[in-house]
Amino acid sequence: MGDSTEMPAEQSSPWTVMDVAEFMHEDTEEIICPWCGYEFQDSWEFEENGEHDCYECEKPFKFCRIIDVTYDTERIEP
Ligand SMILES: [Zn+2]
Known part of the structure; x- marks a missing residue:
């Protein structure tokens, strides 16, 4: 038994709508x-979370902005 498919660990290519099998979206x-x-191009203008009607199909959906906070540190001379 061998693993014939190689999955690249990190792929920088942007995701496309075509790749999505089902219309539930995260991250x-x-x-x-959904x-x-x-794909909304002006997501940043929206509230952090709420409900909106799609521009395209005009159906309502809920959305939520995930804010991922990370920290960097580096040494400074005392
Ligand atoms: Zn839509």
């Missing part, structure tokens, strides 16, 4: 309509 950089897959 996307823009708001994606009905039709439409």
